[in-house]
Amino acid sequence: MAVIEIHHLTYTYPASDHPALRGVSLDVEAGEFVALIGPNGAGKSTLCYTLAGFVPHFFKGDLQGEVRVTGQDIRQVRLEDWVLKVGLVFQNPFNQISGAKFTVYEEIAFGLENIGVPREEMRRRVEEVMALTGITDLANRSPYALSGGQQQRVALASILVMQPEVLVLDEPTSQLDPIGSREVFQVIRRLAHQGVTIVMAEHKVEWIAEYADRVIALADGEVIASGKPTEVLTDPRLPEYGIGISRYTAVARRAAEEGLWPPQRRLPVTLEEAAVGFSALEEAHAHQR
């Protein structure tokens, strides 16, 4: 059984007459890392909110179809129970920090304190997630006196400490520089290897190509492509939908039009793939000479 099962999901916000999600179907297996891409307004955040239970428990509106996580229907479970099953990480870590605690350690322990977890277990779980997210040395620092990447890892740790089965991230690296982004992607990859199911809305296609298992492209609330990152991210229709492509895909596509890309080779998404493709072409030319 897939961990996430979405069937024919159509959702319209209250006071709107245009569905934000239309006929979305999607299964995600345990430990899979799925990236959501799409232009502004495509429905990525709405899908994240739905998985996290904010739709329909907080945003009412009209929800048709089925959304299940580990077999449970989203409509049958209260939001306060659902959030223990599905953790949501927002774009801006600043919004996720409670403001009630003075140190990173206390911040991460906050959620466990609220549900009355015994002190010894709390310490063990907090130390475990700090190690996993690489922030052990920040334990006594203020959550506000950190870089963006460090702050996002604190936000992530404070969600992970609750041990959700599914982690949903809505553009978690949009405020981060390349170093911070890599830190976050590496932690996410590690979590997926440990069996956490990941759904992440993200624009950075080169990072997605490197780290995600599958990509789902949304446009105007509908799934327009779904598959392996290299397939979806080089789909020639993406620009028509206003979805950004990697600069390496764009360069190689131009080169291919001029006969300067190996004909049988898939277009690249990352720099490494581009380098391999162009050197293969060079070798083929050297042979012909």
Ligand SMILES: Nc1ncnc2c1ncn2[C@@H]1O[C@H](COP(=O)(O)OP(=O)(O)OP(=O)(O)O)[C@@H](O)[C@H]1O
């Ligand atoms: N609270 C709301 N009430 C009414 N309509 C909304 C609300 N939030 C989003 N929408 C609409 O739902 C559609 C999907 O928006 P959503 O924010 O999910 O897209 P997105 O792909 O996350 O875009 P972005 O990349 O800009 O964050 C858009 O048409 C948007 O205007």
